[in-house]
Amino acid sequence: MQEQDRVLLIDVENSVGSIRAHPDLVRRRIEVLLDAAGPVHHALACYAQDNPGADTLVSVLAELGVAPWPVPSAADAADHALLRHARYVHGRGGRVFTVASGDHRFAVLAELGRVEVLVWEQQPVARALVRAAGPGLRRLPRVTAAQTSPRRVVPYRPAPTVRGAPVGPPVPGIGSRSLAAVPVQPVSSGTARAIRVAAPPSARERQPSQSGSRSGLARAGQGALRAVTTGIGVGVGVGVADLLGQRALHRARVALRRRTASGRQPQVEDRTDDSAV
Numbered sequence: 001m002q003e004q005d006r007v008l009l010i011d012v013e014n015s016v017g018s019i020r021a022h023p024d025l026v027r028r029r030i031e032v033l034l035d036a037a038g039p040v041h042h043a044l045a046c047y048a049q050d051n052p053g054a055d056t057l058v059s060v061l062a063e064l065g066v067a068p069w070p071v072p073s074a075a076d077a078a079d080h081a082l083l084r085h086a087r088y089v090h091g092r093g094g095r096v097f098t099v100a101s102g103d104h105r106f107a108v109l110a111e112l113g114r115v116e117v118l119v120w121e122q123q124p125v126a127r128a129l130v131r132a133a134g135p136g137l138r139r140l141p142r143v144t145a146a147q148t149s150p151r152r153v154v155p156y157r158p159a160p161t162v163r164g165a166p167v168g169p170p171v172p173g174i175g176s177r178s179l180a181a182v183p184v185q186p187v188s189s190g191t192a193r194a195i196r197v198a199a200p201p202s203a204r205e206r207q208p209s210q211s212g213s214r215s216g217l218a219r220a221g222q223g224a225l226r227a228v229t230t231g232i233g234v235g236v237g238v239g240v241a242d243l244l245g246q247r248a249l250h251r252a253r254v255a256l257r258r259r260t261a262s263g264r265q266p267q268v269e270d271r272t273d274d275s276a277v
């Protein structure tokens with residue numbers, strides 16, 4: 001906690017009234033005290049309660065974000081509990097104590113830090129506490145039962161269901177019907193297997209490790225280069241051979257037409273050496 005953090009200590013029986021008061025009256029008075037205290041680090045309300053099963057105050061305090069601390073019904077038990085918590089806060093570094101009570105026992109908080117007091121108009125306040133608070137004493141307009149109006153209770157109505165699924169509010173961008181209202185067709189085991197087979201690989205399968213991806217890219221690049229160079233060589237060789245063959249065939253056809261036109265048959269050159277006979 002920081003030194004400027006404020007803690008609100010509520011003596012319920014002194015500032016709120018009887019613990020058996022109507023929950024609406026208790027709620028309204030606690031709300032006024034919270035608003036008057038301003039920003040606080042936390043708020044603690046202490047009161048005597050011997051029957052936890054009949055304690056309705058704990059629910060009201062929890063609703064308002066105030067920590068409830070019921071203590072056994074003993075003389076000044078709630079005051080001593082709040083002072084014990086104040087010493088704990090002081091040990092944690094807190095130095096600002098706002099007290100909702102007029103009891104004189106809280107005057108000792110001046111030894112721990114700054115004291116602020118919240119009381120109702122015309123509420124009796126001990127002189128020692130008035131001196132301890134000084135200008136930090138504030139009187140608030142008293143909230144009476146006539147100023148509280150019972151809250152209208154809205155009956156609970158379960159949401160309609162479609163095929164056993166509750167119908168929720170419409171999903172933005174989808175339409176007036178919720179996803180829960182869309183009928184779901186059963187999927188056979190064969191269809192499920194086909195979906196698993198046709199499913200794209202996961203991100204882990206699509207993304208190999210950095211070292212594996214680098215070596216794979218290098219091997220792929222070398223293979224692509226060999227394929228390109230081999231293809232170029234084969235293509236050039238086939239093209240040259242085809243060109244030479246076409247030229248030789250053309251020359252042979254031209255020579256044959258010339259000989260046919262002159263009426264001569266092609267003669268075979270006799271290269272026999274007479275001296276060898």
